[in-house]
Amino acid sequence: MSLLEVRDLNVWFGLPGGGELHAVQGVGFDLDAGERFGLVGESGCGKTTSILAMMGLLPPNASVAGEVSLAGTNILAGGEDSVRPHRWTDIAMVFQGAMNALNPVRTVLSQIAEPIVLHGGSSAVAARKRAGELLELVGIPASSGSRYPHEFSGGMRQRAAIAMALACEPKVLLADEPTTALDVMVQAQILDLLVGLSDEFGLALMLVTHDLPVVAQVCQRAAVMYAGEIVETGTTDALFHYTRHPYTRLLFAATPDLYGTGAVASIPGAPPRLDEPVVGCPFLPRCDSVVERCERERPLLRLVGAVDGATAAHAVACHRDDAGGAGGAGGTQ
Amino acid sequence: MSAVATEPGLTGTVSRARAGLIRQALMERKAAALGLGIIAFFVILAIAAPLIAPYSTTARTCAVFAPPSASHWFGCDDGGIDMLSEIISGGRISLIIGFAATLIAMLIGGGVGIASGYFGRWLDITLMRITDYLLVIPDLAFAMVIADVWGPSLSHVIGVIAILEWATTARIIRAQVMSVKERVYIKRARSIGASHARIIGRHILPQVGPLLMANTVLTVAVAIYLETALAFLGLEDPTTTTWGTILEHAFDRAAVSAGAWWAIVPDGLVITLLIMGCFLLGQAIEDALNPRLKVAHLSSRRWALRPLAGRGPGAI
Amino acid sequence: MTGEGILLDVADLRARYPVRRSIADRLARRPRHWVRAVDGVSFSLRRGEMVALVGESGCGKTTTAQTILRMVESAGGTITVDGQDITALSQRRLRPLRRGIQMVYQDPYESLDPRFRVRQTVAEPLLVHGLGATRRERDELVAGALERAGLAPAGLYLDRYPHELSGGQRQRVAIAAALALDPVLLLADEPVSMLDVSVRAGVLALLDGLRRDGRLGVLMITHDLSTAAHFADRIAVMYLGRIVEYGPARQVINDPQHPYTKALLSVVPDRDPRRRKTAQILSGETPNPVAIPTGCRFRPRCPIAEDRCAETDPHLKLARGAHPEPHEVACILA
Numbered sequence: 001m002s003l004l005e006v007r008d009l010n011v012w013f014g015l016p017g018g019g020e021l022h023a024v025q026g027v028g029f030d031l032d033a034g035e036r037f038g039l040v041g042e043s044g045c046g047k048t049t050s051i052l053a054m055m056g057l058l059p060p061n062a063s064v065a066g067e068v069s070l071a072g073t074n075i076l077a078g079g080e081d082s083v084r085p086h087r088w089t090d091i092a093m094v095f096q097g098a099m100n101a102l103n104p105v106r107t108v109l110s111q112i113a114e115p116i117v118l119h120g121g122s123s124a125v126a127a128r129k130r131a132g133e134l135l136e137l138v139g140i141p142a143s144s145g146s147r148y149p150h151e152f153s154g155g156m157r158q159r160a161a162i163a164m165a166l167a168c169e170p171k172v173l174l175a176d177e178p179t180t181a182l183d184v185m186v187q188a189q190i191l192d193l194l195v196g197l198s199d200e201f202g203l204a205l206m207l208v209t210h211d212l213p214v215v216a217q218v219c220q221r222a223a224v225m226y227a228g229e230i231v232e233t234g235t236t237d238a239l240f241h242y243t244r245h246p247y248t249r250l251l252f253a254a255t256p257d258l259y260g261t262g263a264v265a266s267i268p269g270a271p272p273r274l275d276e277p278v279v280g281c282p283f284l285p286r287c288d289s290v291v292e293r294c295e296r297e298r299p300l301l302r303l304v305g306a307v308d309g310a311t312a313a314h315a316v317a318c319h320r321d322d323a324g325g326a327g328g329a330g331g332t333q
Numbered sequence: 334m335s336a337v338a339t340e341p342g343l344t345g346t347v348s349r350a351r352a353g354l355i356r357q358a359l360m361e362r363k364a365a366a367l368g369l370g371i372i373a374f375f376v377i378l379a380i381a382a383p384l385i386a387p388y389s390t391t392a393r394t395c396a397v398f399a400p401p402s403a404s405h406w407f408g409c410d411d412g413g414i415d416m417l418s419e420i421i422s423g424g425r426i427s428l429i430i431g432f433a434a435t436l437i438a439m440l441i442g443g444g445v446g447i448a449s450g451y452f453g454r455w456l457d458i459t460l461m462r463i464t465d466y467l468l469v470i471p472d473l474a475f476a477m478v479i480a481d482v483w484g485p486s487l488s489h490v491i492g493v494i495a496i497l498e499w500a501t502t503a504r505i506i507r508a509q510v511m512s513v514k515e516r517v518y519i520k521r522a523r524s525i526g527a528s529h530a531r532i533i534g535r536h537i538l539p540q541v542g543p544l545l546m547a548n549t550v551l552t553v554a555v556a557i558y559l560e561t562a563l564a565f566l567g568l569e570d571p572t573t574t575t576w577g578t579i580l581e582h583a584f585d586r587a588a589v590s591a592g593a594w595w596a597i598v599p600d601g602l603v604i605t606l607l608i609m610g611c612f613l614l615g616q617a618i619e620d621a622l623n624p625r626l627k628v629a630h631l632s633s634r635r636w637a638l639r640p641l642a643g644r645g646p647g648a649i
Numbered sequence: 650m651t652g653e654g655i656l657l658d659v660a661d662l663r664a665r666y667p668v669r670r671s672i673a674d675r676l677a678r679r680p681r682h683w684v685r686a687v688d689g690v691s692f693s694l695r696r697g698e699m700v701a702l703v704g705e706s707g708c709g710k711t712t713t714a715q716t717i718l719r720m721v722e723s724a725g726g727t728i729t730v731d732g733q734d735i736t737a738l739s740q741r742r743l744r745p746l747r748r749g750i751q752m753v754y755q756d757p758y759e760s761l762d763p764r765f766r767v768r769q770t771v772a773e774p775l776l777v778h779g780l781g782a783t784r785r786e787r788d789e790l791v792a793g794a795l796e797r798a799g800l801a802p803a804g805l806y807l808d809r810y811p812h813e814l815s816g817g818q819r820q821r822v823a824i825a826a827a828l829a830l831d832p833v834l835l836l837a838d839e840p841v842s843m844l845d846v847s848v849r850a851g852v853l854a855l856l857d858g859l860r861r862d863g864r865l866g867v868l869m870i871t872h873d874l875s876t877a878a879h880f881a882d883r884i885a886v887m888y889l890g891r892i893v894e895y896g897p898a899r900q901v902i903n904d905p906q907h908p909y910t911k912a913l914l915s916v917v918p919d920r921d922p923r924r925r926k927t928a929q930i931l932s933g934e935t936p937n938p939v940a941i942p943t944g945c946r947f948r949p950r951c952p953i954a955e956d957r958c959a960e961t962d963p964h965l966k967l968a969r970g971a972h973p974e975p976h977e978v979a980c981i982l983a
Contacts, residue, residue: 010639042845060634079638153934154706183705183872188916188930210846213918217925236922254850255920256875258902264879266851270815517759521823524718525774525830526747539764 001072002030003204004091004172009066011046011053021275023049025228026066026301033171033202036195038215038236040251041225044271047208048096050225051174055093056083070172089119092170096177098161102149108160109135109145115167134163138193155186159193166197172204173197179214191218212255216240224248227271227282230301234314244304244316246287281319293319365617371610372550375603379425386418390574398593408595410579411586419574420600426575427604430487431556434494438556439549442499446506447541451514451533460503467500473562480568490569494559502548506541513540547618554611561604576604655729656866657694657717657834662687662726664709664716668939684938686712688890689726691965692883696833699860699867701881701898703874705913707935708887710870714836717868718752719743731833748778751827755839757819761811768807771795771826778830790829798825799855817848824855835859838870853880874917878902886910889938889946895965896976906968906978908951945980953982 011024024046031037041047052058054068056076068076075086095101103111112131116122122130132142138159149157158178165173175194179187195218198205207219215222216236223233224247232245243249250267269286272278281287281294301317378385388394388405393413401408407416449460476493483489513519514537522532557576563569564577571578579600583589588596664687670679687709694700702710715721717728719735727736735746751774754760761770771791772781781787792803798821800806811819820840827835837856841849857880860867871877877884877898884901886894886909894907905911912929919926931950936942942949944959951958958981965977 012639042847056636058636060636063637063639065639076638080635155934183935184874184913184916185705185931186934188928191918192928192930211918212846213920216920216922217918240921241923251847252920254847256850256873256879257920258875258878258914258917264850264853266817266849266854267847268851517754517756518762520720521752521754521760521826522762522773524720524747524752525777525826526744527773527777531777536762 002032003071004031004206005067005069006030006050006054007067007069009050009053009068010064011049011058012063013059014061014063015275019275022277023228023274024053027223027225027228027230028066029223029230029233031172031204031206033204034198035221036198036205036207036219038219038222039206039208039225040210040212040215040222042210042271044274045225046228046274047225048176051093051176051206051208054174055087055091056080057093088115088165088170089168090170091172091174092165092168093174094158094161094165094176094178097181098178099154099157099181102157102160104149107146107148108140108152109142112145112160112164112167115164119168131163131167134166135160137166137197138163139189154182155189158182158186158190162190162193162197166203170203172206174206174208176208177210178207180209180211187214194218212251224251227278228274229282229317230315231283231317232315233301238314242314244314244320245318246289246320247283250286250288289320291319362617362620364613368550368610368613368615368617371606372553372614375424375428375607375610378421379428382421382425386415386421388415388418390414390418390422398588398591398596400593401595407599408593410582410593410596411588411591416579416595416599419579420576420603423574423576423579423600424603426487426573427557427560427577430491430494430560430575431553434491434498434556434560435549435552437491437495438498438552439502439545441495442502442548443506443541443545445499445503447510447533447537449503450507450510451529451537453511457507461507464500464503467496468504472497472559473566476559476563477566477568480563485568485570487570487573490560490563493563494556497559498552498555502545502552505548506545509541509544510537513537543618543622547615547622550611550618551615554608554615557604557608557611576600654695655693656696656698656731657868658727658729659693659713659717660691660727660729662690662713662716662728663724664712664721665724682939685890685941686938687716687723688941689964690887690890690892691726692885692892692895694834694866694868696866697860697863698883699857699869699881700883700885701869701871701877702885702887703871703877704887705872705935707889707938709890709938710887711838713887714752714838714868714870718750718836745778748774748830749833750836751830751832751834752836752838753820753823753827753840756843757816757823758811758843760823761819763811765811766807767795767809767811767814767822770811770822771829774826774829780830791825794825794829795822797828797859798822799851800825815848816844817852820844820852821855824852828859831864833865835865835867836870837867839872840869841876842871842873849876856880874902874914886913889935889941891946891979892965893947893979894977896968896972896978897974900972900974900976904972904976906976906983907947907980908953908982909947912952947980955982957981 007028009024009027013021013023015021027050029037039047039050053064058064064076066076067074070086070090075083102108109128109131112134113124113127116127116130117124132145135142135145140156140159152160178194179190182190191214194205197203207215209215219236221234222236222239223230224239224245225231226247232239232248239248240252243252253265254267256264267286272282278298280296281299284290284294287294297319299317299319301315303313303315394415395405395409395413397409397411397413399405399409405415405417407420409415410419445460445464449457476497479493480489519532519536522536560575561577561580564575565581567581569575569578580597583596665683665685668682668684670681690713692700702713704710712721716723723736727734729735730746730750733746735743768791771794772787775781775787775790781790791807795803795806800818800821814822840856841852844852853876856867856869859865869877869881881898883896884898885892886901886907888909894901894905894910901910902914905914912931915926915929929952933950936949944961945963948954948958961981963979963981965979968976968978968983
């Protein structure tokens with residue numbers, strides 16, 4: 001039994017003119033303590049919505065189905081009421097653009113102390129002391145805590161946001177694009193921090209991002225999302241060296257490599273609308289290796305055999321794998 | 334050259350611009366439609382005044398302070414003049430004053446706001462100090478002094494109201510222009526070499542238009558109110574009939590002690606009604622302009638849970 | 650260094666912003682401080698070439714582009730475009746020359762007027778400069794520009810509003826608007842950083858293709874070294890307003906000379922999980938350009954700094970050792 005188990009997570013958004021947007025379509029994965037898992041995809045694929053659903057932070061026009069189990073207990077079972085006790089104390093989140101979400105009129109220290117008081121009921125003094133320790137943990141001198149967010153640089157604000165997420169000592173940390181708006185050097189610092197936290201404290205880290213190389217270097221396992229569902233999942237090694245799904249392969253091919261000389265290519269077309277049911281494979285219009293079955297039948301995520309050393313489960317949602325056996329092109333140039 | 338595959342969503346038909354904000358406001362909010370209806374009603378009334386008014390507003394047609402009856406719906410005032418006719422004709426003048434003053438105020442205020450917001454620096458500082466001065470002066474005291482100096486004619490009343498009103502508009506428009514000026518497409522237009530006139534006329538004005546519209550409507554409300562106030566204080570030409578002078582006459586000639594509520598109440602009601610209509614419309618346009626006013630996150634409703642339905646055997 | 654085919658020559662360019670002083674400062678007559686955003690930048694660009702200005706935020710790369718475009722006034726140095734010195738030209742005399750220099754901005758969602766149809770956006774530069782006497786002529790030029798930007802058939806896009814288009818398509822419209830005047834120099838400021846990964850390559854390939862057909866040169870501003878490595882002919886690495894390394898793209902990537910470049914390259918994550926490199930994570934963040942360190946500006950964070958680095962402010966010089974092509978570096982130890 002893993003620390004975090006998500007099964008068949010679905011999210012629908014009610015649209016103003018009637019109808020529904022099926023934003024997340026049956027997402028599932030496991031996460032263990034100390035593990036780093038990457039959720040990769042482009043804008044609109046449903047990755048942010050998925051983790052917001054896990055935290056129970058969706059807007060009123062959303063409906064959710066599925067299981068989110070923390071150490072065996074489905075926290076989604078009773079809706080908001082069953083999620084709330086676990087929010088922040090067991091599972092916490094660093095939001096996209098968190099560095100801009102700090103309250104400008106309160107000191108950084110007070111903002112980190114706030115969740116400690118709210119969730120743990122500790123005294124204000126103890127909370128402030130703990131907040132100071134958390135700042136040190138993320139690499140900010142505790143004395144800087146008395147400053148305001150606008151006095152911090154972007155990287156420091158992101159660290160403060162991480163400290164805030166760690167305030168109640170959660171076991172699982174969900175990070176939504178934590179380094180997207182940061183310079184590459186600061187990104188390296190923040191990723192280094194997150195890796196250190198996961199190694200040292202056994203924090204289970206889920207990294208949601210569109211940046212494939214970041215996931216390749218930081219995470220042990222990853223899942224690629226497209227049009228609301230997971231199309232391929234496995235170890236990052238298997239994803240790169242034994243790629244099965246055409247989207248994953250094309251996504252790697254669209255990512256320039258510092259030292260590589262191969263051509264970089266776009267994927268023509270755009271993702272399908274999620275307010276209409278899709279017949280067949282949602283990637284069909286953009287896929288370069290279509291078979292007849294792809295038009296009729298929607299591929300389900302299926303396990304594929306471990307290949308040459310890949311030990312953890314590798315799963316793909318593609319008909320080609322069923323048919324071909326050897327799967328798509330292994331690795332990229 | 335590399336072609337871009339046609340993407341879903343680009344259908345054959347071409348859409349119009351996102352429904353104009355004003356149209357959007359009207360469609361979404363019943364209050365806006367109601368407000369527009371009220372304003373339209375009074376405008377039509379004002380235009381058709383000479384044709385609709387049942388009796389003359391100068392000749393005596395009934396007894397002094399005659400109560401409402403079948404022939405005189407709102408009764409008569411102290412001079413035996415039919416109240417309904419007075420209100421209808423008075424509305425015409427009041428609306429003319431209101432709209433004219435607002436138009437002048439909008440032209441000055443809009444112009445100052447755009448110039449100030451766009452060019453900034455010394456022009457901005459100078460214009461804003463003038464605006465500050467006007468904003469700080471108490472409205473009615475200022476109006477009384479000006480009316481006293483200039484004399485109580487109709488055009489002077491329009492002038493006074495316009496002077497009092499342009500400053501608020503200038504401030505609001507300036508703020509909007511300053512934020513629009515920073516948008517990237519404005520910078521791009523500058524870097525192409527577009528002239529200031531072109532940028533203001535084709536890029537900034539359309540963005541500022543809806544706000545100016547909302548402000549115009551709200552200013553009409555204030556103008557009507559100010560006209561009433563000025564008339565009531567005796568600063569208007571007493572021989573003209575406006576909603577304000579009707580009230581002024583009524584109080585002046587002891588309608589209250591005579592118990593002649595019909596000399597006061599209907600008039601007050603129409604003023605209130607028009608101002609309310611203007612506010613309804615103006616607020617609706619402002620709300621449509623400001624998406625951040627949406628308060629869905631404060632709702633007590635929560636996301637809903639649905640029963641779990643699997644997707645088939647073997648699905649992970 | 651002017652010569653045949655040099656499209657853009659920038660020599661010792663400087664640009665600065667004043668720091669606002671409080672009333673107390675003014676009364677105490679404290680000296681005014683300047684943010685030296687561009688502090689002596691020199692490089693050149695040929696027709697048919699793409700040069701990438703690379704660096705982190707605050708290094709001055711965007712300000713350099715804006716200064717070349719004359720949207721920001723320079724405080725020193727020269728800008729020469731196609732042999733003509735445009736540094737000190739008045740805005741009025743500059744206007745006709747603006748045709749030749751066009752910029753593509755980072756945010757495709759903001760760089761198009763939401764009330765203009767695509768046709769109007771692309772036609773606007775033509776109207777400003779008086780090209781295309783009739784509506785029909787202008788339409789032809791607009792369609793040509795759209796197709797050159799990869800939006801074909803143009804008829805499908807002419808009457809669209811920006812909100813009907815995807816990010817990639819909007820960026821192509823912005824490029825088409827830039828191409829409408831048939832410029833010789835295209836400045837691209839982070840042209841793909843706000844686009845989805847699967848769309849980026851297409852727009853970059855477009856820019857690449859535009860300069861390869863020989864009509865124009867592209868100066869690309871980016872923070873992404875991988876993009877620069879793939880598409881640019883030469884890379885100039887900037888730090889705190891200065892170019893610290895300048896050479897052929899492949900050479901700068903494979904054989905970096907400046908310690909900053911080396912550190913930067915070491916922290917760019919590789920998409921292959923098996924390829925691990927020792928990351929040289931510099932401590933702290935780039936200092937504020939108001940207070941540029943004395944001597945070598947990289948000294949406080951440099952892993953190999955020596956005492957003598959505090960004494961000299963190094964300028965670009967040819968790197969030591971054998972290199973296939975000229976490779977300049979601003980470091981006394983390289």
